[in-house]
Amino acid sequence: MTPTDRQESRSGGQALRTALVEAAESLRRAGVHSPRVDAEFLAAHVLGVERLRLALISMMTPEQLGEYRKLVARRAERVPLQHLTGAAAMGEIDLAVGPGVFVPRPETELLFAWALAHLEAAGHEHPPVVVDLCTGSGALALAIAHARPDAEVHAVELDSVAMGWAERNAETRAADGDTPITLHRGDVTDPGILSALNGRADVVISNPPYIPTGVVLDPEVAEHDPHLALFAGADGLDVIRPMIATIARLLRTDGVTAIEHDDSNGSQVVTLLTTHGGFTAVIEHPDLAGKPRFVAARRIN
Incomplete structure (x- = not known):
C-alpha cells in the first residue's frame, strides 16, 4: 500500500489524480469533447484553485469528492462546463x-x-x-x-x-x-x-x-x-x-x-x-x- 493509499484509507477521501482519471473516463464515455480538461476545470472549481495549481494538491476530502462527482455526473449529461462553474x-x-x-x-x-x-x-x-x-x-x-x-x-x-x-x-x-x-x-x-x-x-x-x-x-x-x-x-x-x-x-x-x-x-x-x-x-x-x-x-x- 502506497502512502497515498494509506491516506485515502484513513481519511475516506481520494487522491486527486485518481479522481481526475475516473472523471475523465466518465466524461469520455459520455462523448464530452475535452474530457481531461473539463475534469480538471471541475476539480479546480471544487478545490477553489486555478487549474494550473492542481499539481500542488494531492488529496480530495470526502466532501470535496462528493461534490466533484456530482458535477462530473452533470457534465456527463452534457450540461455546459460554464453552467457548472458559473463562469466563462x-x-x-x-x-x-x-x-x-x-x-x-x-x-x-x-x-x-x-x-x-x-x-x-x-x-x-x-x-x-x-x-x-x-x-x-x-x-x-x-x-x-x-x-x-x-x-x-x-x-x-x-x-x-x-x-x-x-x-x-x-x-x-x-x-x-x-x-x-x-x-x-x-x-x-x-x-x-x-x-x-x-x-x-x-x-x-x-x-x-x-x-x-x-x-x-x-x-x-x-x-x-x-x-x-x-x-x-x-x-x-x-x-x-x-x-x-x-x-x-x-x-x-x-x-x-x-x-x-x-x-x-x-x-x-x-x-x-x-x-x-x-x-x-x-x-x-x-x-x-x-x-x-x-x-x-x-x-x-
Missing part, C-alpha cells in the same frame, strides 16, 4: 453565465483581440467609442472596457434574460473598478437603435446569431444555449444582413467593424459588406483551426 472567460475577465444566456466561446477571443489591436494602432485623440451589438452576457463589451478604461463602450441586447446576465456582469465589473459600460435593450436591426451614436463609433463589433436553421449541434449548445442567440434563418444571415445598415450608420468615417459568423457563410458576409458600398478593406479572418470566423471592414463614407 473573455480576455482578462470572468463573466457570470448560466441558463438563458449564450456562453462565450474561445473563438470570440479573436474578435476581442482584433478590436484591442485596432484601438491600439488607431491612437485616437478622443476617447474611443466602441459598440458591441448582440452582447449577450456582456462579454466583449466588458472585456474591452476592462482593457481600455479610456473607451466609451455601449452594448445592445434584445433578450431580457440575457440582458439580466449582462447587467449583473456590468455591476460586478464596475464594483471591481472597471469603467462602466452603457447597456441598451433593443433590436440591432432596428433602424433607430442607438441613433444618438450615429457617426460617432470608432469600432463596432458583433457576435450575433448566425447558425443556419436546421444545423445539428452538440447537446451543450442545442439544449442549453438560447436558440434566439444561435439561429438566424436558412442561411444564418437573418440578423447580420439587416444589421450591416446599423453598423454603417453608427461608424464614423474610417471607423471599423468586425462581425463573427458561421464557418459556412463568411464569403456571404464579405459580399454583404462589399455590395453595401460604404465599406472598404473587407477582410476575412480565420480562427485557430483555419476556419472562417469573422469579417472586418472599414467605413469609407
